[in-house]
Every structure is written in structure tokens, then in C-alpha cells.
Amino acid sequence: MNGVSILSVGIDIGTSTTSMVLSRIQMRNTASGFSVPQVCIVGSEIIYKSEIYTTPLVDGILIDTEKIRAILEKEYDKAGITPSMIQTGAVIITGESARKQNASLVTQTLSSFAGDFVVATAGPDLESVIAAKGAGAQQYSKEHSCVVANLDIGGGTTNIAVFHCGELCAKGCWDIGGRLVQVDRQKKVTYLSPRLPAIMKAAGVSLELGRTADWQELDRLCRVMAQVLEDTLKFTASKLCEEMRTAGSSRLTLSRPVEYITFSGGVADCVYSPQEDWFRFGDIGPILAHSIRESSLMRDYQVIPPKETIRATVVGAGSYTTSVSGSTITYTDESVFPVKNLPAFLLGRETEHQCLTGNDRNLREETEWFLEQNDCDNLLFCIQDIDSLSYRQLNLLADALCHTADSALGKEQTVMVLCRGDFAKALGQAMQRRLLDRKLVCIDSISVQFGDYIDIGRPLMNGMAVPVVVKTLLYG
Template sequence: MGDDILSVGVDIGTSTTQVIFSRLRVENTANYFTIPRATIVDKEVVYKSPVHLTPLVNESLLDGDAVRALVEGDFRQAGFHPGDTGTGAVIITGESARKENSRLVLEKLSGLAGDFVVATAGPDLEAIIAGKGSGAQAYSEQRACTVMNLDIGGGTTNLALFDQGDVIAKGCLNIGGRLVRLAPDGTVLSISPPAATVARAIHLPLEVGKRAKPAQLEALTGEMAHLLEQQVGLCPQQPLLRQIETPGATPCVLPKAVQAICFSGGVADLIYRAEETDPLRYGDIGVYLGRAIRQSRLLSAFRLVEPEETIRATVVGAGTYTTTLSGSTIHYSRDVFPLKNIPVVRVSAGEQERCFQGDSSLLETKLRWFIHQSDAEYPALVLPGKKSPSYRELEKLAHSLSQAAAALLPPTAPLLLVIETDMAKALGQCVSRLAPERTVVAIDSIKAGSGDYLDLGRPLLGGMAIPVVVKTLIFG
């Protein structure tokens, strides 16, 4: 028994925009003697769009209508309709995430992308997705080693360190091939603030409107490569490294030494393959940056991993790695799916313990705060859960949850419960008995925090599991 989901990935980057379509195969992988378990067993990319130049109105504005037209064209070329889409992600990455109208662009695309496509943007999330799309995570897991993936695009370098497949560090630096744009004769057309910061630090006189000498561009990109060397632990870190961290990104602190390194993003092709002889072919410093990295210790000090994807790593990751499945011990009293953009309210361990004691006062205070702060009709309550709770404890917890919902949520609003441990079905059944008039959805094996949003797709495998995307909306 199995189901197929069509997934779409859209990556709107500093320089390029791409779309892919993937088919995800979901099956019950448990044997006859264990609890059913729904698993994504296969991922197949069925269409890759051309690499489009990201449409801009000007230096600070994305052209939302033109972006939508590109994506609509790729739907037609792929032979799919927005209604065919089951899951996926629209991700605005790099410097595009800092454009003034990035939220508006996401809104323009949200109606196009089917019932269950999530719109996300954030440097940490992009770093992880790119590391999965490049194959760095799989390499780390298969060879039981630490692999640093550096996804180098037009405006940023996303960093993700994988240890045996798990993410143990992530971050983002404002290093990229499009930070300085150049005319064919070398005249500087624009300098991004991060590039200007690096230039000042090494006393490099780059100016808009003046021709840059090759030696100056080599010095600039050489310093960028040196900053990457600092980040991966090859030499002591200097204050300049902190100055070019991307706003909103987690500082990338390495708990373990890097053993292997992988490059993805548009600049990666210029690192692995040095055929390009015209350094100004792309009208920026991308070729110079690729050469500087090739000549740095980044390639000689670590085992070098050949990526499965370079420029397409993020969009492949967005289309095939953003979706997870709930546990199979779930409960829903009515089929209300799909549900989109549900804000998360995380219940702390202390608040949950009071609920286990039958006291809902702390939970009601938190729900009241949410209602005051948010214009959403209802949240998803995320609880840490408890291993092997007694039936009496479950009843008290269910009573507290139903009491809080009755006091503060509209009668027609569903009570959405996300439990990290394996107890959702029993808890959901208890709540439904206490509040039979309210729609109750309880799922487990999903982790999310306050500030995240959830998309819940249509149930799969005869109702055994629900596809879930945890969304973190961060605009630097």
C-alpha cells in the first residue's frame, strides 16, 4: 500500500530563480508485528526548470508579477496544474530575502502553488535544505563523518555542518558572487554593503563608476575565501567574520572538526570546473570568487565531496526534503484537511505538567496572550508529551486542553494538538470524548517551536499519516 505526492520547489535567489517538480512515494514500512509507520521511501525529480535570472524592478525590489509569470510558465512546461501539487516549498533566499517586497512576492505565489505548498525564507533553513539537496547530508550519514556544505550563491554563503546525517551547526555569511556587479570593461556598477565592508577592511579602493583592476578583484575575493577558511576552522577567526554574518542567521559554531567539505550554489560550478576563461562573463565577481576558493586551503585541507547538485541544490532540497510525516498513532475527529499557515504555540514542560494535574490556568494565560498578539483564529498547540503516561494523567491533560479551548477558542475552531512523543491517538480520543462538538486533530512525532507555522496535508495511506511542513518565516 502506498501513495504518491507531487512536490514543487521554488527558489528565488539573489541571481537566479528555479523551479522543480518531484514525486514523493509514501509507504507503510512497518512489519506485521509493529505499529504502522508511514515513510517517504522514494524521491524522484520529474522536471527541472531552466535557470532564470531573478526579475527585479530595481536594486531593492523583486518583480512579483514577473516571478509569478516565470513559475506559471514552468507549471505549463512541466505539464502540471497548481491543483496537482501536494507539498513543497517556495523559498526566497540570499539577498532576495532582504528585498523590501519579499513578503508580497510570497503572497503572489501562494495562490498559485496548490493546496499544500509552503512559503518559507530564512538563512538557517536554506543552509539545511541546500546541504540535503547537494548530497552532503547523505554523504555524512553513509560514511559516518562530519561534512560542511557551503552553498555559495549570488549574495550569501549558507553553512551547514552534518555529523552522521544530523545537523550540528548552521549559519550564513554575506559572501557571494553577485555582491559586486561589473560592466564588460570592468567598471563597477554596484557594490553590496557586505562587499564594501570587506573592501574597507583590506583598504581596497573600489568605487562605483570606476574601473576595477583584476588585482583588486582578486584581493577582494581572496579575502572572502580567507574568511571562509576562518569559518571552517582552518585559522583563527578575526572580527571581520562577525561583521559579515547574515542578519537572522545562527552564528555557526563548530562543535566538531570538519572532515569533508562540499560546495553547492551557483559559484560551486566555478570551483569544481575551472573551464571559464572570461572572468567578467557573468558581470560580477563570481568567477574570481570561484578561482580564489580553488586556490585556498578549503580544497586541500579536507576531503572534497563532489555534490549531486550545485546551482540547483536549494531548489531540489526545497522540493524533496521539506516535507515530513506525522507518526501513525494519530487522531482526527473530522477530515478538515488541508490546513495551511497554522501558527504554533509551544506549551512548556512546566505548563504541560500543570495540565497533567488538571490545572489549565497557565495554558489559558498563554492562549489568551496568543489571541491578543495574533490575528489568526486558532493555533496549533505543541506539547513535549510524556513517555508512558497513565490513563488518569491522559484524562486530566485532555480535560485541561478541552477546558482551555472551550474558554478561549471559537466553537467552530479545531483544536490542533502536536505531541512530540508517541501519545497523540490516545490523547485525541480522550479530548474528543470530552468535547464531541469540537473538531480535534492530534498528531505526534513532529517538532516545532513558537514562531513556526504548520501546513497539514491530506491524510495518506488510508488515514494512517498526515504530511506536515514546519515553516520558519525569517526575513533578514
């Protein structure tokens, strides 16, 4: 079999809107007949887009889980699919929704829609990358050999990702969005985000719940928000930029200037298509878009149209969260798949190289600490610094990993190993001889970071590769 396609779902529960897309992802063995197989994702096609719904809330701090479930039941039925047909994808809880008190409960409740292999993710940096890919910024940067920044401006946050020649070079998230202030039909203020006081102080305005919104005050407020985005892209980050940076997000640091920008998210629709009714959506989104159009963002960069605006994140979730392992992998029992929410345990650089000398003391101590700190029964041993091994080093590393697994993990737990380098098959075979009847999975060609969680799907292409999602689970 030279090629295969899998069905992927993307579900985005954002501050303002909730939506879903279905994509068909194509995978193929791109190696010649006389070479080691190399399975790659060669394309994706969106085959269904849901309606865009206002994210249902019970009140200001709780997502209405049952209404979300009803939305997905309706859209699954319209698309003619069942959860068992889904093979990969992601549920993304984004923006201020990720900080709702029941965000983690929502993902548990939606597990029945997950099929075998759909993940729940809500990390600001990851959202930045997913939205930028869905908007087409990465592809444009690659095709035109340039630096492109995508600003995904939603209801609660603005996610920024920068690509140079298709490679991610910076990412970050700021609490700037169209629903930080909400109004009713009488233009009275009904909601003020807890993140708003710093912006109000900088703008010299004082908004109050129940008071009629003053357009001039809101305009000054939004101009300050636009200024934060300007300063962020121009490396003149002010104290306010730092104050508005989303908790857990990276600082945006670039080695070369941005040349092109594109906008996605709900506010982007108003940037590209100005609204005459400032309060049409019951928030400040159209006013923020107006401030952005009048800012230096539109003068100092070449603005390019995105492939997607309001659907960028959900398209990215359905089409760009999945990667494929290397084709030289080892697993002893296919029944262990799919694997969900496995914490990535990154061996320290010194620890990795100590294992190659036969010293596994640090490895055992770090493993016990990681299991205790994460309150988990299993983990994924992640070897990220070793690129190549001699036969002797391979066997010493296998010894260290097997001894540690036997002492730290329950006998019923599958031993899971991930290598960034391309040696998982050889390492896995060496470990298999030592582990005897114990289940083992050893995959390669995947990079992870501290704090990541991993999902591994069922083997594809006659067992040559597995689909992998690297994610960050972050609530609050």
C-alpha cells in the same frame, strides 16, 4: 494500500537565479501486518527540472512579481502540470531576495501556483539545511559515517550545514556571495551590496559605483571573503565572521572537526569548473570561486563532488522539506485540511508538566499572550517535552488543552495539537470526548522550534498519516 506517491514542487527565488523542480515522493507503511502502522518517506525521484533564470528585479529593492509568475506559468505548462496536481513542496525565497521589500508579497502572488499544499519559506538556517540535503551532503555523511559540511555559495549568501553520520549538528548563514558586487559589460561597478563595507575595510579596498572595476582590488576582496569561510569552519571565528553572519542565522558551533566539504550554489560551478572570463556573469562570482580554490578550504579538507550545485536548494525544496506525521493520529473532519501557516506555540517545559497535575493556569496565560503577540486567530499547541503518560495524566492534559482552547479560541477554530511523543491518538480521543462537536486535529512524531510555522496536508494512506512541512517565515 501499502504505498503511495505524491507530487512535490520546489521553487527557489534566489539572489541570482530562479528555478523549479518537480519530484515524486514515495511513502510506504513499513510496519509488519501485525504491528501499529508506520508510514515513512522511502524515496524521491526528480521528474522535471526547469531552466535556470536570472531572478528578475524591478530595481535593486523589488522582485518583479509578474515576471516570476510568467516564468512559473511557462514551466508548469512545459512540465504538463496544473497547481491542483501539486500535493506538497516549498517556495523558497533565499539570500538577498528574502530581504527585498516585497518578498512577502511575492509569496502571496504565487499562491495560485501552490495547489493545496505548497509553502513559502525564507529562513537562512532552513535554507542551509535544504541546500545541503539537495547537494547530497547529508546522505554522504550517513553512508560514510563522517562529518561533512556543505557550503552553498549563492549570489548574496553562503549557507553552511554540517552533518555527522547523517544527523544535522550545525547550521548558519553568512553574507558572502558572488553578486555582492556587480559590473556591466564595460566592467564598471553597477551594484554594491549594503553588506559590503565591512569586507571592503578588511580588504583595504574602496569600490565606488560607476568606477571601472580593478581586478586586483576585487581579488583582495574575494580573498577576505574566502578567509571568513575558512575561519568559520575552523572555529576561529573573527570579528569579521560575526559581522558578516546573516541576521537571524545561528552561530556555527561544532563538537567535532569537519572532515569533508562540498560546495553547492551558483559559485560552486565556478569552483569545480574555473572560468577564464572573470566577468562572464556580470559579478564577482568567478573571482570568489578562484579565491576559494586557492584557500585552505581546498587543502585542509577532502573536497567531494555534490549531487547538485546551482540547483541544490531547489532540489532540496522539492524533495526534502516534507516529513510525515506518526501513524497514530486523530482528526475529526478531513475538510479542515490543508492547513497553512499555523504558528507553532511551544508550551514551556514547566507549563507542560503543570498540566499533568491539573493546573492549567500558566497554559491559559501563555496561550492568550501568544495569540496577542502573533496577531493570529489560531495556533498549534506543541507538546515537546513529554514522552509518555499515565492514563490519569493523559486525561488531565486533555482537560487543560480543552479548557484553554474553549476560553482562548473562537468556536469556529479547529483545535490543533502536535506532540513530539507518540501519543496523539490517545490524547486526541480523550480531547474529542470533551470538545463534542468542535473540530480537532492531533498529530505526533514531529519536532518544532519557537518561531516555526506549520503546514499540514490532506491525509494519506487511507488516513493513516499526514504530510507536514515545518518552516520559518523570515523576511527582512
